Amino acid sequence: MKYEVLVEVRLHDDIADPAGATVERALPALGFAGVEGVRVGKAVRFKVEAPGPEDALLRAEEVANRLLANPVIESAGVRLLGLLEAPS
Amino acid sequence: MSNRVAVVVFPGTNCEHDVVRALVGLGGQAELIWHDQASLDTYDSVVLPGGFAHGDYLRPGAIARFSPVMAAIERFAASGGPVLGICNGFQVLTEAGLLPGALHKNRGLRFLCETVEVEVASARSVLTSQVETGTRLMLPINHFEGCYTCDASTLQMLIAEERIVLRYVENPNGSIESIAGISNAAGNVVGLMPHPERACDPLTGSNDGSALMQAIAGISQMAAKS
Numbered sequence: 001m002k003y004e005v006l007v008e009v010r011l012h013d014d015i016a017d018p019a020g021a022t023v024e025r026a027l028p029a030l031g032f033a034g035v036e037g038v039r040v041g042k043a044v045r046f047k048v049e050a051p052g053p054e055d056a057l058l059r060a061e062e063v064a065n066r067l068l069a070n071p072v073i074e075s076a077g078v079r080l081l082g083l084l085e086a087p088s
Numbered sequence: 089m090s091n092r093v094a095v096v097v098f099p100g101t102n103c104e105h106d107v108v109r110a111l112v113g114l115g116g117q118a119e120l121i122w123h124d125q126a127s128l129d130t131y132d133s134v135v136l137p138g139g140f141a142h143g144d145y146l147r148p149g150a151i152a153r154f155s156p157v158m159a160a161i162e163r164f165a166a167s168g169g170p171v172l173g174i175c176n177g178f179q180v181l182t183e184a185g186l187l188p189g190a191l192h193k194n195r196g197l198r199f200l201c202e203t204v205e206v207e208v209a210s211a212r213s214v215l216t217s218q219v220e221t222g223t224r225l226m227l228p229i230n231h232f233e234g235c236y237t238c239d240a241s242t243l244q245m246l247i248a249e250e251r252i253v254l255r256y257v258e259n260p261n262g263s264i265e266s267i268a269g270i271s272n273a274a275g276n277v278v279g280l281m282p283h284p285e286r287a288c289d290p291l292t293g294s295n296d297g298s299a300l301m302q303a304i305a306g307i308s309q310m311a312a313k314s
Contacts, residue, residue, distance in 0.1 A: 014196065014273075015192065015237060016235075016262065018195060018196060018197040018262075019193060019197060021197075022197050037196055064207050066153075067146070067150065067262065068146065070147055070150070070183065072188075072189060072190040072237070072238065072239075073190045073192055073237055077234075
């Protein structure tokens with residue numbers, strides 16, 4: 001079975017985010033008032049082969065925590081987007 | 089006899105020749121080695137130079153950490169061998185877990201390319217073994233992700249164990265405690281954001297890096313002066 005996965009890499013709340021702060025400061029100039037708490041992260045999509053959804057999630061979490069996020073400053077949220085291919 | 093220094097080249101490393109030139113200019117011996125090398129048995133010390141290892145994709149050092157040479161560097165460091173990471177090399181060492189903490193985007197989101205004053209905070213490390221604590225050095229910095237970050241307990245440990253090696257006199261990038269360089273507990277693994285190899289010749293504006301690079305080259309200051 002092949003599953004599609006979305007990993008969202010986020011900076012920990014207590015880590016300063018200069019990219020987020022810069023985006024937030026730019027918004028009023030574009031006429032967007034009342035937007036705050038901007039945090040910039042990364043989204044990574046990939047496909048994973050696994051016998052079932054639980055295994056797919058476990059494998060994706062391993063990829064996310066071993067490589068995609070640096071646990072010192074980031075955390076990773078992993079979501080299965082769906083089943084792409086099932087054996088007919 | 090000076091140390092045989094291995095200067096590690098990843099795809100995207102770009103300061104390796106500066107490091108070799110500085111070490112050889114000081115009377116040392118240095119050789120470039122490719123990142124797929126799995127043994128460091130014939131070397132006395134290792135330098136991970138600056139640049140953009142594996143394109144800095146994902147995060148600086150995130151992919152380089154999985155290069156074959158890293159397992160050899162881990163063994164080399166565990167056996168007490170001197171390991172120096174400069175700039176991107178520092179980022180690689182933190183990603184590999186050989187040094188604690190992480191290097192994050194500079195405060196103000198600015199790429200910094202300037203010569204700054206740093207103060208030697210500990211002479212316990214292999215890099216600073218030939219200089220006194222409190223010595224001030226002019227060294228170039230050249231980075232976007234040089235803001236040193238770690239959790240509170242790690243910071244307490246670094247302070248208590250005198251593992252903060254260098255501090256910026258004026259913090260340019262938002263690093264916690266103005267940290268410019270740290271070491272492991274034993275002091276044989278050191279990472280720093282400034283480039284001492286670019287300050288080893290008066291022609292380049294500062295010769296203050298020489299005392300640091302000599303220590304890596306395994307040349308005593310007395311020998312170098314005579």
